[in-house]
Amino acid sequence: MAQHFGLLFTVALLSAPPAFANSKTFVEGAFLFTSIILCLVILALSLALYSLGRRQQKLQRLRASFNELLSETQGVIAVLDRNLSLQNGSSSLKRFLKHEESTTVSAPLNLFADATANESINYRIKHHLRTDGSWNGTAWLYNGQSSEAFQLSIQAIQPDKLRAPVYLLYGQNISQLRRENEQQLQQQLRDSDTLLPNKKLFEEHLSMTIQSCDDHYPATAVMYIQLTPIFPEYPVAAPPDFNQLAMQVAIRLQQALPFKVLLARYQHDAFTVLVPPHLCNENSTIYVNQLAHKVLACFDQQEADNLSRALNVFIGISISPNDGLDAESIIKSAEKAAEKAAVQGKNSLCFADSASQFQAPDYLALEAELERSAKQGEFEVYYQPQMSISSNRIIGFEALLRWPSPFRGMLPPPTFMPLVEETGLIIRLDRLVFRKACEQVKLWQKEGLMRGRLALNISNQQFEQADFLSFMATVLEEHEVNAHLFELELPESIFNHPTIWLRERLHSLVRMGFKLILDNFGEGIASLTQLRQYPLHGVKLSSSLTKAIDQQEQQRNICATLIRLTGYLELNVAATNIETEKQAYLLHIMGCDSQQGYHFSKAVPASEIGRLLLREASLLKIKAVNE
Incomplete structure (x- = not known):
């Protein structure tokens, strides 16, 4: 505008006639043009102020509209910074997050993957916003007391390259919808x-x-x-x-x-x-x-x-x-x-x-009869010899439960043990067998008939009882017998117990003097790693492995491999249910010397053990004479 004024002033001077080109006229002209310039400047300033006022009014209307939107929207709207901190938000969001109703807030907005608010997904969202500029999905908001599910859309907005981006969040609370859907699903799947x-x-x-x-x-x-x-x-x-x-x-x-x-x-x-x-x-x-x-x-x-x-x-x-x-x-x-x-x-x-x-x-x-017989102590313990093939001598016994039912006669374990285990009666019978076994061992020691150790089957239910260790120690003390005279045959199901608890319980039994044998090895879940991990002294092969070794080459190879591997671990190997001489011979050459089964002797009452030992002695004398 000053340039335009100078141009006009110059033109006026050049076009003025010489008669008027005196000092007075010059001053008047300068004053006139100065007044024109001031008017133009004032007009320009007025137009600028008017424009700024219009712009301010527009911004106020936009701000008012945005605040009205924030206060009246049923969904949630928020402005977030690059760290997903809440800069401003709708009234519904502020009420849920329990923020005061102010124009702006500054608080972290934590978004979670589920209603438990354990897994934050803020890092995942920020990664998407940096790479893609947007994120859409379902997230949970937690206010310290409860959590709600929201369907959210977050968009990155960057006004210019000099300022950091901000994020505009919009979402809807879908918790009620989810509850309705779950209720509808329940109605479809439930009566x-x-x-x-x-x-x-x-x-x-x-x-x-x-x-x-x-x-x-x-x-x-x-x-x-x-x-x-x-x-x-x-x-x-x-x-x-x-x-x-x-x-x-x-x-x-x-x-x-x-x-x-x-x-x-x-x-x-x-x-x-x-x-x-x-x-x-x-x-x-x-x-x-x-x-x-x-x-x-x-x-x-x-x-x-x-x-x-x-x-x-x-x-x-x-x-x-x-x-x-x-x-x-x-x-x-x-x-x-x-x-x-x-x-x-x-x-x-x-x-x-x-x-x-x-x-x-x-x-x-049958269940009623078992309960009555257990209360009256009608169960008996029979003993099956364990043989050493190399020496042809009895090296121990296994205690086996028998039930002389008043109505059914003498019953072997397979006929009633499944029901005993199902009813929990097995705990009472296991303890009955141990007491009778202690009495018998003490009697055999007095009579000079004790050979090796007496093996006892311990059920998993008995093994996991809280007073199991104290019971075993108390019975040993009552009968004045030593734990080293017994082998405890444990089922593979003991490995289902926690490792630390199981190891401590087994070590406690070893410290008492018991020898620990894993029963039915090769049939279930036991592995060589577990055999190394726990203080076991031996294994007893499953009868399902040994019964066909005289007929099937594959079974022979499996048995031979298991016996060789357990030998590497310095564990004793025994076999049971041996019915033929060929089975006994094959197992012997594989490295399994300790065997028991009908081929040697069936389980007999304690009163017949003396006769078995006499027969063994006579057979050994005959063998010595022949040699």
Whole structure:
């Protein structure tokens, strides 16, 4: 503007006539032009101030609109710095984070991967923002007391190259939507009355369980519980609502059944129970039979709510793979078995497999007889000699439990031990055997009949008892016998216990003087690493390995390898259930000198041990004469 003024002033001077080019005229002209310049400057300043005012008003309107958006939006909006610290945010976000309602805040915004707020995902988000300039996903916000899920979108905004970028966050709270979806899913997978898994969920669980079966746990079982209303011939009142009855049945079944099984409402008038593979071992028929009788016992005539007067309960049981290879066939087998049970009469059960059904009623009577015999001390201990093949001498004995049942005669362990283990009676019987064994060892020492050590089978249930060590020490002290006279044969299932606890317990037994033998080696989970890790003195080969070595070359190679490897670990190797001379000879040349089985002698009462030792002495004399 000053340049324009100078130009005008110059033009005016040049165009002025000489008559007026005096000093007075010059001053007046200069004053005039100066006034014009000042007016133009004032006009320019006014226009600039007006423009700035308009811009300020626009910024205030934008700020007001943004603040209104922050206060009224149902979602969450936030401005974050490059460290994801909250610079400003919507009212809903501030309320959730429990910040004061101020224009700006400055606090870290922590985003998590789940509702527990244990795994922060801030670093992952910042990495995406630096590389891609944006991030979209689901994150959880935690306010110190509760957490909510949000669907978030974060965009990087960089006004210019001189300033650090800021991030604009927008999101919606989806916690309620997630809860509604979960509730809807629950309604699809659970019965609305009892809240138990429904048919669809039960079948999915059963299918996955069948797929998880392997050589160690090959079976699973299904119980189909059919409810049938009882309609009196002359009802005195209206029949109860069936759904109400089903809810009562669900509560009663949940109280009776262990948590290890899956209970579902399969039909309007039927419940199903899935017994997992680890409960369906070789004794699955016994366990499922006991479980079914627990269910039937829930509906006796002595109940207060008269549920048994309104319903008949029939149970069908199927066990895979014998009764079906898939979920549909297993359930169908159980359902048909329940229909057969209905023919038998009120509150009965039926197995899909006829052989299992034939044995089922006997288990209850057998269990009652075992309990009575244990209380009355009717069990006996027999002793089987352990032989040294190289010397043809008895080098020890194994104590084996026998049950002279008043109703069934003398029964060997395989006929009753599975039921004893299932009922927990094994602990009482293990302790009974140890007491009787201590008495016998003390008597043999007096009579000069003691040979080597006496082997005792220790169940896993007995081994894990809190007072196991103190019990063993107390019994030894009571009978005044030394622990070095005993070998404890331990099952491989002891390796399921925590390593530190197991090592300390085994070392405690060794310090007491016991020799520790791993029973049934080669059949289960035990490895050579475990043999090195724990203070074991020997192993007893599984009979499943030795029974076919005289017929199968592969079995011979396996046995020879195991014996050689355990020898490298300086462990004694023994074999059991030897039935033929060829088996004994092959094991001997492989390096297994200690053997026992019917080929040498069956288990006999303590009274016959003297006769066995006399026969051994006579045989050794005959051998010496012949040599």
